[in-house]
Amino acid sequence: MSEKRDFSSEYPSLFQSQASERQADRIIAALEIIHGGNEQGSIRNADYVDAKDTLSRAVGSGWDEIQKLYLSVIRGRDDRFDPVARAASELYYGPVSGLHDVLSLRKKIAKAEKAGLSGTDFQTFLEGADRFEKELVGLAGIVRALKQKVVKGRAPRPEPVPVNPDQVRGTCPVCFSNQAIRNGTLVHHGYQRPGEGYQTESCAGIRFRPFERSVEGTEAMIESLNKKIAKCQNALADRENWLSVTMLKSVRKSAEFPNGYKLVEILRGADGWKAAYAEKVREWQAKQRQAETNLAFYEQKKTEWKLEPLRKADGTILPLDFEG
Known part of the structure; x- marks a missing residue:
């Protein structure tokens, strides 16, 4: 005004x-x-x-x-x-x-x-x-x-000014978020799994160098997902031999079950076996589909990988051989 x-x-x-x-x-x-x-x-x-x-x-x-x-x-x-x-x-x-x-x-x-x-x-x-x-x-x-x-909409927010403009940052090879780097690897950070959305307390990417410097962390995820897919395939292939399934059942919240769920085992032939069996099959199939989707994501990232420089929080490009 x-x-x-x-x-x-x-x-x-x-x-x-x-x-x-x-x-x-x-x-x-x-x-x-x-x-x-x-x-x-x-x-x-x-x-x-x-x-x-x-x-x-x-x-x-x-x-x-x-x-x-x-x-x-x-x-x-x-x-x-x-x-x-x-x-x-x-x-x-x-x-x-x-x-x-x-x-x-x-x-x-x-x-x-x-x-x-x-x-x-x-x-x-x-x-x-x-x-x-x-x-x-x-x-x-x-x-x-x-x-x-x-x-329509609100005015775009200005880019935040970094608290520490000299902080070295890079891309996590596992969750692909931008994180600070200390002694060549990423600092501790949470992990929102690509394609699934849920958050964990710690990301496995902290064990690896940033994606700009190495594809090793992405390759580790590819190996892990291949193992998960094989596990799902084996479980589904053996489903006719299942003697029981373990399911989460909704119960009244209490000191014993603060989340309102408890694990129950349902034996083949018992009441509820048919529904529990079908639900467990769907669960394994869903896990396999999600793992396959994530695998495609990581394989694409591996294909696209190339050596790139790290940057400071203020956007300054560092020398290509700088490891953080």
Whole structure:
């Protein structure tokens, strides 16, 4: 925005009923986003929605304060159903719960004036509503017009500045994440298995040099996956000889079974054997398919491998023979 504006003075109705400084700060931030978008001629959709919601809640709270002016009068009246009281009641109950409602508030005020509220004990309430509308109708119009200038999504986040720009980093040959290097190998890090998504506490890649320097870690994964596939194939080939299967069964959570599962062994011929057998076959088949998918991933990486330089956290390229 071109200059700093005193929003608390410009829109006092949005702030007078706020219970905390934190809420006031949110309103100021929302106003800066809306007015900034209006000046620039565009606004990110996510920012627009968040700002509009914040301001609409503030409008609703501000109107609650105006309604108190009506309540202070109506509580002292014996006849709440004469024409003037009815007109005041209609203005009171006319919903102003957000910015959109401010755009139609002038018609309700004009109707109340025509009904004769001016000069009565509801005059203060009428003046409060009039002041409220004049203060916020311009803002409501800006927000409505900005809807036509929305750009989808949030603004791209700037690249984070590295805490240690001189830190040497490389690619893990097992999980292929970018990690720090110490004494030629990768530092301890978790492992999100490619293609499967689940996380483990430690990645086997810490035993190897980074992928830029060696394909050894990737080759170790290929060997491991081939063994896993062979194990699945052998288990499935021998399934007609299975005498029992072990399954996880859902049980009530307790001190003994805090996760709500327990291992149960189901013998061939026992109740539930057919379903348990079929489920165990599907389990082995799924393991084999996943291992084959991962194997293809690692074999492709091995095919693409070439010696490359390591880099510092700030992007500086290090000599090709630098090992970290």
